[in-house]
Amino acid sequence: MQNSATFVRKEMLQAQEPPTSERGAIKWVRENLFSSALNSVLTIVGLVAAFLVIKAALPWLLHSVWNANSLGECRDIIAARYGEGATGACWAVVRERWHQYLFGFYPQELFWRPTMAFGLMFVALAPVLYYGNQRVNTIMTGVVSILTILALIGISLAFPQTIGGVEAGALAVLVAALVLGGLTAVAWLAPKRLLYFTLLYPAVGFYLLWGGSIWGPIGTLAGFAVLVVVYNLTKGQLGVVVGTGAGVVAAAVWWLAIQSHVTGALHSVLPLGTAHVDSDEFGGFLLAFVIGVTAIAASLPMGILLALGRRSDMPLIKALSVGFIEFIRGVPLITMLFTASLLLQYFLPPRSNFDLILRVIILVTFFSAAYIAEVIRGGLAALPRGQYEAADALGLDYWQAQRLIVMPQALKISIPGIVSSFIGLFKDTTLVALVGLHDPLQGVTKVVRAAIEWKGIYWEPYIFVGLIFFACCFSMSRYSMYLERKLKRDHR
Amino acid sequence: MAYVASAPKEPFRLSMLVYDTRYRSYTIQIVVLFLFLAFLAWLLNNTIENLAAKDKDINFSFLFQRAGYDIDQQLIPYTNDSTHGRALFVGLFNTLIVAFFGCILATIIGVFAGVLRLSGNWVVARLMTLYVETFRNIPLLLWIILAFVIFSETAPAPRDFRVTDEMVAAGEAPSAHKILFDSIAFTNRGMNIPRPYLDHPLGSINVLDVPINLSGLAVLALIAIGMWVNGRLLGHAKAVQEETGIRPVTWWKSLVVLFVPVIVLLFALGLHWEIPELKGFNFQGGINVAHSFTALLIAISLYTGAFIAEAVRAGILAISRGQTEAAFALGLRPGRTMRLVILPQALRVIIPPLISQYLNLTKNTTLGMAISYLDLKGTLGGITLNQTGRELECMLLMMAIYLVLSLIIASGMNVFNTAMKLKER
Secondary structure, X not given: OOOOOOOOOOOOOOOOOOOHHHOHHHHHHHHHOOOOHHHHHHHHXXXXXXXXXXXXXXXXXXXXXXXXXXXXXHHHHHHHHHOOOOOOOEOHHHHHOHHHHHHOOOOHHHOHHHHHXXXXXXXXXXXXXXXXXXXXXXHHHHHHHHHHHHHHHXXXXXXXXXXXXXXXXXXXXXXXXXXXXXXXXXXXXXXXXXXXXHHHHHHHHHHHHHOEEOHHHHHHHHHHHHHHHHHHHHHHHHOHHHHHHHHHHHHHHHHHHHHHHHHHHHHHHOOOEEOOOOHHHOEHHHHHHHHHHHHHHHHHHHHHHHHHHHOOOOHHXXXXXXHHHHHHHHOOXXXXXXXXXXXXXXXXXXXXXXXXXXXXXXXXXXXXXXXXXXXXHHHHHHOOHHHHHHHHHOOOOHHHHHHHHHHHHHHHHOHHHHHHHHHHHHHHHHHHHHHOOEOHHHHHHHHHHHOHHHOOOOHHHHHHHHHHHHXXXXXXXXXXXXXXXXXXXXXX | OHHHHHOOOOOOOOOHHHHOHHHHHHHHHHHHXXXXXXXHHHHHHHHHHHHHHOOOOOXXXXXXXXXXXXXXXXXXXXOOOOEHHHHHHHHHHHHHHHHHHHHHHHHHHHHHHHHHHOOOOHHHHHHXXXXXXXXXXXXXXXXXXXXXXXXXHHOOOHHHHOOOHHHHHHOOOOOOOOXXXXXXXXXXXXXEEOEEEEOOOOOEEEEOOEEEEHHHHHHHHXXXXXXXXXXXXXXXXXXXXXXXXXXXXXXXXHHHHHHHHHHHHHHHHOEEEEOOEEEXXXXXXXXXXXXXXXXXXXXXXXXXXXXXXXXXXXXXXXXXXXXXXXXXXXXXXXHHHHHHHHHHHHHHHHHHHHHHHHHHHHHHHHHHHHHOOOOHHHHHHHHHHHHHOOHHHHHHHHHHHHHHHHHHHHHHHHHHHHHHOOOOO
């Protein structure tokens, strides 16, 4: 018994390596590509399809030509370089028509204005997109400033001109550097203060794009100042509702009756301003961005109001909201655009004729607001009833409850839907070509393809326009994913 | 209740209309009502003044006047001598046919792409992601125009199909061929597909000036009867299965019921195909399908398909993982798990977004005007509007038709939605 030594292993056995078929790349391939007969077939079909596309597209892309003045010249260059029968992309069309794609028929000597407006737009967006985040705000403002200044330098080199003996381009660059430098400093020192610039931006952007007398935008801004002043004066005695009403009425009186006289008088005393640009000179991506960004910014508040109206206890408000939303969702956007171009002249007072771009923006805003209202209504419906009751229990009034408790949660839930509405809106800006505006797709590309030197070109302009739209829409959807992650408060 | 009763009863003061929540909603509604009515009156007044200034009236009689323009694609007989009203219906049918085929194609594409995007196969999932993201992020108008331009600029000209005697002698082949067993000619002028042709047709009757093909009606009736009988057959098989546990073999019976009567009827009517032939400078015979139709259909199906794929993917992801695991535990294969367990449940999540995609597709058919596809927007809202100069009437009529169309599709799909809903006790 004593000699029968029992064997007890003192140390663990070394784990054996898994068989070759169960590890590394082989395992991955077996699991992900050839796990069953059907999967193997799908893999092979997919690979063959991808190979065929790449085989056709790669030489075409590699044989790209950037420097040429016509399609024929492009083809000659490709034939000379890569032999007879070789195919290649002719990106020279993008290079040659670059300014037309970006600005349409905007006057060349004023290109710095839309460029500046575009740069400032991102500065104004920074505090909205990354609220109170000093680091990101500073980085974004700084990068945008540098890019804008570089673009302005490029423009001043491409179109040199002098005004009164001074290099105009250099002047624009200097002014831009000062303004953007100041804004970057604000973003760095007090990121939340940048919001004041955001509030001011619509007037700044409008003035930069259309130009004209400086008193017009200032007069419009003064209307808002009138609203705030009247509201603050009357709020104490009459309460929030009547105060707001009085403010709105006062502002409306200012805008409709007083403003034009005051600004006219000011303009005759002090004629400050820059060259005016007509709306029909707008085109290309400038137009897509003007319509898209304005309509996006305006349709969100309108959509919120419509969604609240649709869930209101007041039958009349509810009926009006439902009627508006369902009517707009039932007709195609094109009919709305044609309403803007053909019918509005019947509905507005005789001899009132305002800008086609503005009319289009208003109707696109209505259109998008109806869709956003439905998305937000979904978010409101998803909130548990207890949230509303808790707000009531705290003694909050309707607007306080909406602002502090309901909307922050409902909007958070509806972010993906809202952003996909925005993406849809931005893509739909291409439709304005059908009412005669020069959008990048139909308006500009059609003109380019009709030009004698670019006749017969089709892949390159469409790929170029498509890529820019893809970049904008894709980054919007990625931003919405970031925002969802940032605002996520559950399942931590 | 005692507290309420003993509360001091305040006399009504005018300021309560604003401050007392019991009355405030009435005040707000009355103010809004007045503003709304004033707005309507303002619009109406402006319209009347503008119409008077232009010396116009609101009058729909132009619908009964001669249209005077041609429409390439017509599902009901139409010549340029027909009325504007008839042109409206030709356009409406052109809209509907694109919407109908578009919905079917987009659903097929979308379901496949959505399911495959979630498959374990890495290559296929990546390819489908690429497809969905590309189509979702680029405007539909670009796809429509690109498809149209490519069809009409890269397809061979009809003369490329010509086979001359010299070519036969030299043993050369023409540079272009008809596709699909030499039956479909795809040229830069359009696509010619074979036309079914009957030796002994049943004739046609005219209803409201629209000829209705009796042979087609007979075929449709036979198909409907076949489907009904097939339904009874399957119902019987299911009853037998539930009673005895053994399902009788039905597949060949279904095939016989569904196909044999139709084939016999078509044989009796003497069906053959009229193949398009190159005559002179273009193809003659068969049905000519314009590129504007094909391009619009393909672009709109691929575009909407990407959105449907996302809806399908979201629906499948909404079904908890436990359902898949339970199905695997029962020994179901992945394909059957998807078909029998996941998809029926996911369908309830998928249908509401699907409805709105169908509506979007129908409304997006108006983009066909960019490639001169004469749908409702092209006829009523395009040429008729420009010829008669009656913007107000045409636009209002067109909006009303689209509204009705949307409402019909939405209510039809809502019926389907209610039918598919989980029956909860």
